[in-house]
Amino acid sequence: MHLCLMEIENLLQANRKSLRDFPSMPYPLGYAANPHQNNLIYNELAYDRDILAAEFDKCYQSLTDEQASIFNKIMHVVATQSGGVYFLYGYGGTGKTLVWKTLSSAIRSTGGIVLTIASSGIASILLSDGRTTHSKFVILVPATQNSTCNIHQGSDLAELLHITKLIIWDEAPMCHRYSIEALDKILQDIMHNGNPFGGKVIVFGGDFRQILPVVPRGNRSDIVYATLNSSYIWNHCQILKLTKNMRLQSNPTDHSNLDELKQFSEWLLDIGDGKLAEPNDGYGEINIPDEFLIKEFQYLIQEIVEATYPDLLHNYNNGDFLQKRVVLASTKDVVDKINDYVLSLIPGEEKEYCSADSVDKSDELLSPAFGVLTAEFLNSLKTSGIPNHKLRIKVGTPIILLRNLDQAYGLCNRTRLIVTRLGSSVVEAEIITGPNIGHRTYIPRMNLSPSDSPWPFKLIRRQFPFMVSFAMTINKSQGQSLAQVGLYLPTPVFSHGELYVALSRVQSKKGFHILIHDNQGTPKNTTINVVYKEVFANL
Numbered sequence: 001m002h003l004c005l006m007e008i009e010n011l012l013q014a015n016r017k018s019l020r021d022f023p024s025m026p027y028p029l030g031y032a033a034n035p036h037q038n039n040l041i042y043n044e045l046a047y048d049r050d051i052l053a054a055e056f057d058k059c060y061q062s063l064t065d066e067q068a069s070i071f072n073k074i075m076h077v078v079a080t081q082s083g084g085v086y087f088l089y090g091y092g093g094t095g096k097t098l099v100w101k102t103l104s105s106a107i108r109s110t111g112g113i114v115l116t117i118a119s120s121g122i123a124s125i126l127l128s129d130g131r132t133t134h135s136k137f138v139i140l141v142p143a144t145q146n147s148t149c150n151i152h153q154g155s156d157l158a159e160l161l162h163i164t165k166l167i168i169w170d171e172a173p174m175c176h177r178y179s180i181e182a183l184d185k186i187l188q189d190i191m192h193n194g195n196p197f198g199g200k201v202i203v204f205g206g207d208f209r210q211i212l213p214v215v216p217r218g219n220r221s222d223i224v225y226a227t228l229n230s231s232y233i234w235n236h237c238q239i240l241k242l243t244k245n246m247r248l249q250s251n252p253t254d255h256s257n258l259d260e261l262k263q264f265s266e267w268l269l270d271i272g273d274g275k276l277a278e279p280n281d282g283y284g285e286i287n288i289p290d291e292f293l294i295k296e297f298q299y300l301i302q303e304i305v306e307a308t309y310p311d312l313l314h315n316y317n318n319g320d321f322l323q324k325r326v327v328l329a330s331t332k333d334v335v336d337k338i339n340d341y342v343l344s345l346i347p348g349e350e351k352e353y354c355s356a357d358s359v360d361k362s363d364e365l366l367s368p369a370f371g372v373l374t375a376e377f378l379n380s381l382k383t384s385g386i387p388n389h390k391l392r393i394k395v396g397t398p399i400i401l402l403r404n405l406d407q408a409y410g411l412c413n414r415t416r417l418i419v420t421r422l423g424s425s426v427v428e429a430e431i432i433t434g435p436n437i438g439h440r441t442y443i444p445r446m447n448l449s450p451s452d453s454p455w456p457f458k459l460i461r462r463q464f465p466f467m468v469s470f471a472m473t474i475n476k477s478q479g480q481s482l483a484q485v486g487l488y489l490p491t492p493v494f495s496h497g498e499l500y501v502a503l504s505r506v507q508s509k510k511g512f513h514i515l516i517h518d519n520q521g522t523p524k525n526t527t528i529n530v531v532y533k534e535v536f537a538n539l
Contacts, residue, residue, distance in 0.1 A: 040160045044113045052109035059102040067099050070240045074103060074203060078112075078166050083199035085233065087172070089539060090242030091207050091269060092504055098246075100127055100168050100205070107165055114166040119175035119206075120413065120479055127170060131407055133179060137186070141451050143178035149186040158190050164200065172204035174478070176213040177231040180204075184233060196236040204228065204237070208535050209272030211478055211497040216452040220282070220532055223496065229538055239539060264509045272500035274531030282496075286529045294515040295523050300490070301341050307513035308486030309342070309470070316346045317396035319418045323432040325484035327471035328502050330493050332384055338471035338488065340392075348394040351422045355379070355389045355463035360449070363457040370457045378459060384473070386448045387463045395419055399429060400469035400476065403448070410436035414479055416469055417441075427464055433480070474502045482506055487514045492528035499529045 005028035009019050019025045063071060070088065077084045090096050100116060104127075107114040116127040117136050134141055138150040138157070151157050172180065184197050191198030213226040228234060245265055270276050277284035297303035305312070308327050315321040329335050343350070357378035364371040379389040385402060393399065397419045405411040410431055417429035426442045448461045474493065482505045493499045506512060516524040 038156045038159050040156045041113070041163070044115075044160065045111065047108050049109050049111065052105045056102065056105040056109050059098060059105060062098060063102060064095070064244055064246070066242060066244055067095055067102075070242070071099060071102055071106075073240070074166070074201070075106060077201050078107065081165065081199075081201070083195055083197075084201050084238065085196050085236045086201075086203045086240055087228075087234075087237045088203055088205040088240045088242065089207070090205070091209060091272065093245045093265070093507075094242035095244075095246045096170070096205050096242060097127075099242075100170065103166065103168065103203075104129075112165040113160070113163060114168065115160075115164055116168045116170075118169070119171040127168070130170075132404060132412070133169065133175060133183075135404065135407070137183050139179050139182050143176055143182055145178055145181075147178055147182045148189075149182050151186050151190070153190065161187060161190055161200075167197075167200060167202040169202065169204045171206050171479075172228050173206040173208045174211055174213060175228070176215075176226050177228055177233075178226075180228055180233060181231060196233060207272075208539065209269075209497055209500050209531075211475055211495065211501055212532070212535065214475075216454070224532055224535055227535055229535065234538065261508065268500065268504050271503060271529055272497070272531070273536070274529065274533050276529065282530060282532050284529050284531075285526050287526055288514055288516065290525065292509070292512045292514045293523075293525055294513055295525075297515065297523070300515065300517065300521060301338055301488075304486045304488045304513065304515045305338065305342055305345075305470075307515075308484055312342070312345060313347070317418075319430060319432045319437075322398045322418060323416065323437075324482055325486075326469065326477065326480070326482060326505075327486040327488055328474050328477055328505070329471060329488045330474055330491060330498060332382065332473055334488065334490060335471045335473055336388070339468040342470040343392060343394065343397065343468060346394055346396060348396065350392055350394050353391040353393070353464060355387070355391075355461045357381075357389065357462075358460045360458035360460055367457070373457075381455070381459055383450050383454050384475075385450045386459075386461050387465070387467050389461070389463075391464055391467070393419055393422065393427070393468060395422060398432070398469045399466040400472060401443075401466050403446070403465040405443070405465070406441075409439070409441065410434040411441060414476060416480075417443075417466075427466075474498045477501065477505055480505055482511065483508075484511045485513070487512070489514070489516045489527055493530055494528075496530050496532045496535070499527070500531075 005019065005026060009028055012018050019027050074086065088096055088099065104114045104116055115136065116130045117133045118127060118130055119133055133139060140147050187198035187200055188194055193199040212223050215222045215226050224230060274280065274284065276286040294303055294307055304327055308325050327338050329338065357375060359370045359373060382388055387402060399417050399419060401411060401413055401415045404413050415431065416433040417431050419427060419429050420440065421428035426444050428440060428442055431437055431439045443464055443466065445462055445464055448463060448465060449458055453459065478501050485505050487502050516527050518524055
């Protein structure tokens, strides 16, 4: 029993909690806490410096001249601790992750503390000991103009931030400016320093061509206003740019593939920059090359599924096969139809899990009418960020998490897994993306609510925190790296960067199959590309 309690205590401490926080729970006898009173600082200093030094040497040797110049510039500021705010701007393939890895290994190998965070769970697990920004800095969701981090002077987290040498924040453009400003406010308070981020060195990174912060029911100006480069913080940012595509330099002897990849990369950047079908005011109808298009079809969903998942019945339980491919669509309703269709093809017994739905008690107190909403009505509600009332799955079904469960173990929002066993209260699944591929885990039901409710009340849905992922929305695919993508567009994309994100999930144009049609099912070779060009104005 005490061994079990000790393991629970270790897991809780990794998430800044303890069994002592739960008076009804026993505390393990003889539990030896770490010798450092601050567990957060102890964990950040518990690296093997020799291994990190070797990792740094390997990474530094791999840097291009452009990357090395950026690395040296940031390291000089870190060494002098003179403070500074930087933004590393580069599209996919320019090596931002390599720069992050080199910086973190260089600082940690000499006993310094660097905090690596990202705006999404799937991006955070690609960083060395990365965490999501909201979990690391206790930022409220959703953040408002007056939000600050829930960090108190003298707390363990405040002490950690006080001695941190560098903060790396990846995928910053997709994070709402209010979340970033919340960290600025709390660091100024902790450090007793009125300079940006309390005089700390912080490096943001990302690509403004990708999907911008989600603003529920927001219009174009609301979304642009929510981005980092609309914040007062941007005035203090020094912009560092990565322009060399590392993929183009990986095989310089294969000129035919090199030229093809270069053309494909330039076409993607033109889409991301909104340069096709100019002049346009942010909404341009662009032509899709014939080599990507599925032009002849009788059954729409069947065609895109067969193109993306060839020979599915012989590979439906092959994790490697499933991990490399997915169908993308712009709306959740279309995604649900594709997932239901593919699931019907797979042999095996299907199990249906139904949720238990209710209205938040505080809403019932404010408006008694919410308390009489029927279970059938609540079951019918659907929105992004939470699973449907009915989850139908089979063994071998790929799923995608909708919540961060255990980041250290690689169980984050957008992590993909394959179901290996179906229980009554838990589902066993094997991770097929990220650094923990092959690890098995057990996923329980939990209470879930949309971060921003589309209804006048807060829905509490007790259900497994995942959805089937033969297909997924384009937004959910951000951060995924795939070999085969089927892009199904019965309706065009509707927000900035969606088409660019969908098309940039693969490294080669051979991995594309695109099906576009109008309301009558007639094939099309054009689609809408949405790019808010004003977001690039001050880069």
